[in-house]
Amino acid sequence: MNVLKFGGTSVGSSKIINKVIGILEKYAQQEAVICVVSAVGGITDKLLFAGRQAQSKDAQYTETFEAIKGIHFDIIKELNEKPSEILLDTVQNILDDFKSLLDGIYLINELSPKTSDKLLSYGEKLSSFIIAETLINRGISAARKNTQELIITNSNFTKAEVDYSISNQLIRDYFKTSEESITILPGFIARSRHGEDTTLGRGGSDFTAAIVAAALQVKTLEIWTDVSGMFTTNPKLVKQAYPIKSISYQEAMELSHFGAKVLYPPTVQPVLDLNIPIHIKNTMDPEAEGTIISNEATNGSKPVKGISNIGNIALLTLQGSGMIGIPGFSKRLFETLSQEKINVILITQASSEHSICLGIEAHEAERAKIAIDHTFEYEIAWHKIEPLTVETGLSIVALVGDNMKNHQGLSGKMFSALGRNNVNIRAIAQGASEKNISVVIAERDVKKALNTLHEQFFETKTKQLNVFITGVGNVGERLVEQIKAQKKYLKDNLKINLRIAGLSNSRTMIFDEDGLDLNNWKNQLASGEKASLNGFFDTVKKLNLRNSIFVDITANADVAATYPDYLRESIGVVACNKIACSSDIEHYNLLKRLSLKYNAPFLFETNVGAGLPVIDTLNNLIASGDKITSIQAVLSGSLNFVFNHFNAETRFYDVVKQAAAEGYTEPDPRIDLSGVDVARKILILAREAGVEMNLEDIENKSFLSASGLKSDSVEDFYETLIKDEAHYQKLYASAASKNCQLKYVAKFDHGKASVGLEEIPQGHPFYNLEGKDNIVMFYTIRYPEQPMIIKGAGAGADVTASGLFADIIRIGNN
Template sequence: MQVLKFGGTSVGTPHNIRLVKEIIQEKSLQDSTVVVVSAFGGVTNRLIQSSKLAASGDESYQVILTQIVEQHIETAQQLIDLKNQSPIMGQLRLLLNELEDILRGVFLVREISNKTLDKISCYGEILSARIITYFLQESEVSVALADPKQFIHTDKQHGKANVYFEETNKAILDYFVAPFKIFVCPGFLASASNGETTTLGRGGSDYTAAIIAAALDAPCIEIWTDVSGMMTANPQWVPNAYVIEEMDYEEAMELTHFGAKVLYPPSIQPVLRKGIPVFIKNTFKKTDPGTKIHGLGKKNGQIIKGLSCIENIALLNLSGSSMVGIPHFSYRLFETLASVQISVILITQASSEHSICVAIDQEEMQKAKEAIESAFSEEIRQQKLNPLRIDTDLAIVALVGSNMKEQIGVSGRMLSILGNNGINIIAIAQGSSEKNISAVIQKNQIKKAMNSLHESFFLSDIKRVNLFVVGTGNVGKALLKQIDLQTEYLKEKHHLDLKIVGIANSRKMHFEEEGIDLTTPFSYLEEKAQKMETHLFLEQMINMNLRNSIFIDNTAEESIALTYDVVLRKSISVVTPNKIACTGKYADYKKLKTVALRYKSHFHFETNVGAGLPIINTLNDLIKSGDEILGIEAVLSGSLNFIFNNYDGEESLFSEVVKQAQIEGYTEPDPRIDLSGVDVKRKVLILLRESGFEMEMDDIEAVPFIPEECMKAVTVDNFFSLLEKHEAVFQKKMKEAEEAGKKLKYVATYKNGKAETGLRLIEKSHPLYNLEGKDNIVLFTTKRYPEQPLVVKGAGAGADVTASGIFGDIMRIANTFREN
């Protein structure tokens, strides 16, 4: 005899019940069949809700009751032919009237016991089984409605009764000898020795099926639900979760204990003892193979078989000097919790026995607090014990797999993954069997934790990186285009999946958790976006709580730069060409670097100095390897180099060349920012700070070369007019250079502790002399390169090269994610 069980979603609608009938009919052709059914989806919850409302004197319980009545009557009417409805309607009315009478009694006495709650809550299964039995009887002559109260016997612990297996097994064997092809049995309910109705706990219909299967020595048990098997993780949290083909009983028990709701945890025990395989199947995709749970799970080299979590956890921490060396202390704690029927989910205790932590369901927190404080009141009063500490709004994430005991470093890898994503581990536990590693974390970190672990242990070939981009000007547009062009290449060759999940310009912002379509990224900012406000952008980014996140600031806004500290503290890395954060006060710059280290985030700003040139990375490699910077000589402004390479003092005016640089995007919209040398000062300051020197902007002397009247112009247009007026100044400088056989370059230097910027005449033998176009060049004189400086040279301005530098920083960070 085979045993099938159908869950609440499988029997949730008339359409679904018709699908169930097809499955039952197909299966019953093979062998006699016991069909265990749950209540219609959501009915048990509503029965309990209406019971609590009635007990509180709230007449709205009747509204819920009416909904339950209508649902069952309408389902029967839709399933059963009109001419055959009379008998079933009479039975349903009788049952529903009984339910109404019980709830009315609860309402009148304003009280409900666990015994009465058992009586009420099992009506969902009774009604469901009655309707499905009658529906099957229309086309199947050999169908009987089974009464589990006659063969599943328990103690009197209402709410979650304990089964008397010896008595139950005998009763089942006697009961199912009747000559019926199909038995339909309501799950969840049972009876005590005095005939009182008991229940097997929420989800107990699985348990009912397992008890029957074990007693009958069934060849297997099939649990039909709305998913195609046990999954590597809850798809509610992890969209990339997939079905596990096979697993052993212990792995299944661990996963179900830690929140995998496909199967009720106690259901494994009866079939485990008999070695009966369990199949998890999908009612709506009946040809899917599902998951097979049996004695020898498939050994496919996978270290971790599944990932699960339990929400709404409270952590109770009892500590104090009186715990040390005192026998029976732990016993007293667990006895106290057991006396008020509180289940302990996780335990951790220091070897010193100075403290002990237990995790429980948060709903039972107050009851546990009162019981513990009462049991240990004397020790707390004498200050031998500290007051009980309770942490709430927590969750437990658990890695499960029998192969973990054969693999070194799984715990360390788990902790590293969580830590690198800024997830604080509050407590951790691992059994000696090494089939489960559990960590307590903040509830609001579940999504990031689950996806980070799942990606690393199950999808390690592809690492997703989530990008939040602020600023869609020339550089921002170039960056998005480059990412779009490289997306498939990065997936195929580097196993990286870059997703733009947040985007903003100065006016609008938009978020798409599964990634913005990069073929039309700016349409989102026009059609779907909300108003851009920096604090709201940060709030949304942080609340999305995505793993492997990078914040990219393509602006030159101080208000955005001031947010980096907050972003880095959330373990979100920062990439930016914005120089403001690195050129403010030295203490603020140092703080950002420290915060990034502390919170396992990254702060990269290669494009602050030379656009796409690897200047900062080269410098960092020198310093990390133990070298020391003695001097720096550099042309760090692509715009100024372009200007002086294109101005000859004869064919074109200086103002015209500056205008050309502005039009081609080599200068800021206001060229005075470039011509003032402020930008170069910022760049050399960053290099000096990265070299290990504690310097401020005021420590760098800037020698001006633009007439003061021009720099004080009211508008940019006025500036160009004044620049033309002072053309003789620039012609004179150019003539001096030509007569000396030299070239004008705007150079930043550092030597003997002194830094300065300004125009210099460069002789032909110098490396700076032949610097063309908008190129940048940096010469590092170090202890290892004292005579012949280390040279970094290349294009130092333009949207494309700057975007490529930002892209490079993104890739450097992404590669660290891939290594975890």
């Protein structure tokens, strides 16, 4: 004999009920089937809502009743071409009885637990009768048996306790004489010894099926639902979650207790001692393998079997110096909660005995505080302990696995993974059996926490990076295209799953927590929402994705000012923008401190030399114990381009215009030609070398004309270039007369820095520097005479984008 249970989602519509009937017919061809059914999906909530409306004198309960009635008669008509009179009449009688109960609740203005149980029983009564009569109408050998005649309980309404000695005998006696191929039983409902309607509590239909399976000692209990088994974690929150093939009873109970809604924890109890396996199956996909729950489950190579969570948790903390060494505090605390019928989900106590933390359901927190403060009012009045503190908006996340006790460092991996993603842990609990490690975290962090832990314990060492880019201009477009081209390579070779989750330019911005479609991002961005710096940050924070990286490809001071906000949220920052790192030293140091404090990478390789590994090389020298004594560099690709193309036959204005057109200068060329951009770069190198200085400490020997320095706008500046051509030709003539090249040089020497135009003689490493190339020479303790030289393209959209890309990959590899 087979025992199958179908939940509310499996009987939620006529279409799905037809699937159930098909499954039952297939099973009945082999041997007799007992089918336990829940109420039609959503009906239990509607029944309770109607009852509460009636209790509160809301006459609209009649409208809710009519909606419930309509749902059931629609299902009857869709399942049966010609519904039998017995089906229509019986369903109408059940509904009339239900309506009379609602009218009574409305009149007396009361909804007691006893009445609530009777109210809720109508859902299963209706669904079971409709399915049974549909089977009979189709000529299938079937019958309906009222479970209230088989399962007897006490009078603990809403969560009645089963009298197994009576119930088991009634079940066995009935099925000894049952001849139908299929027997339909309503789940969830029972009857007390005094003949009153009772219910078996939340998830009671699973419980009903387990009671019947245990009484008849069947080979397997099958629980049919809308998913293909118990998953490694919640698949609605973690897309990479997958079904667990086999799991032990204990693991299943732990996962179910901590929020895995596929199975109701008490379900396991009746079949546990008899070692009857539970098979979780998918009504929508009957051929799926599902999950087997038994004593013979294997764990494979993974110590963690699943990750689960419970939401809407309140954390209660009782603390005070008067608790230390005084016996009885815990007893009084738990007795108080027991008297209030408040269930404790999690317990943790400091070894100092100074505090006890409890996790309970949030809706019971206010009642718990009133009761506990009353119990300890004497101690609170004498300041021996503090009034109970209550924190809400919390959730519990739990790692579960029988073999966790055999693996060292699991808790360390769990805590460090959460810490790296700014998931603050409010409380920790772990039993001596080490089958469960539970942490209390903020509700808003649940999705990120589950994804982080699933990636850590279940995925093939693939790290997901979620990138948010602002400033999608020339360089930004190249970066997006580079990421698009390399996505597969990164995943296959570096085990990095790189997704762009947000893009913004100066006008619009777009987001997608699952990753933007990089084949159509331009059209999406063109029709995106209005861009704003605060809006961009708020959305990144709200999405709360693990391993988030903010990429700034602007030259905007307002954007740079947002870096601390991102770092405080443990969101990495990759900056092309030089403003932040060349701001005042206090702000620069703040960014460094925030990066360390919140474990948020702050990388800005492209600040100096675009894609050249200048800062990375400098940091490696320092980290290895070397010391920078001096730096000489040509750090402006735009200025090098300008002076490599400027001569007696060209106009300085034309060369600058060409550099701007080819993307070698900032939109405002004064930033480059004034030397400010180069001064920022040498300042950044000096700071990375360990010297504290500000931009005003750098000597800037400008080559621009007086009128060029005083220009009020970009247009005015270009006008001065035309007007002051003689000034620039004089600079060129002076260098040419000495057979020298003009180069804009940055210098740092023993704590002092300067930038300015210099005449470079033949034989010098800078002399033959062509095009937009940069060169940096590091003189150090280890390189005192022959410097370490880094040379290459120091400007251009592609190389700058590649430098940003390299920083992103560097974060992924750490």
